[in-house]
Amino acid sequence: MPESRSGRAHTARPVRVLDPAIGPRRRRLAALLADMVPGARTIRVSQxxxxxxxxxPYARAYDVRGCLVALNRAQGRTAARWVMRVHPEVNWNEVYDLDLATGVLRPAAEAYAVADGRR
Structure with missing residues (x-):
């Protein structure tokens, strides 16, 4: 182990593991999309x-009750591109929901399971 100038070995610092769902970039994205689409609670993104x-890139917006919020083509495409760029690790062959209140991205299949009471 390399020594410092004082002659003692450096102590290992604990690694900070950040939850990717609450990163500042993802929270900022959720806030920007909430400003861009007033009244929306969830953005559903697909390829x-x-x-x-x-x-x-394609996106739809839904309000708190699950009703569709109107997006024009530019808003939908921009929202989808932003989400895809912030979440490059996701398999975009599936459909995902971005919760604008928390910034958490979940597969849309989980939303269907919760709505059916299966979860």
Whole structure:
């Protein structure tokens, strides 16, 4: 072990493990999207638009009650791109929900399971 100038070995510092769901970048993204889409609580992001066969960033917004919030094409595409860039580790062949209150990204399949009472 390398020694310091005082002759004693450096002590190992504990590694800080940060929860990726609450990182400052992800919280900032959730805040920006909440400002961009007033009234939205959740943004559902996917790599495919429902009426397209080729990959294209796509997002829908939902309010607290689960009702669809209108997004224009630019808002939807921008929101999807931002979420995909902040979460590059995610398999975007699946659909994900971003909770704008907490900044947590979850698979949309979990939301369906909770809504059906299976969870």
């Amino acid at each position: 495919r638009e429902p009426d397209r066969t080729w990959p294209s």
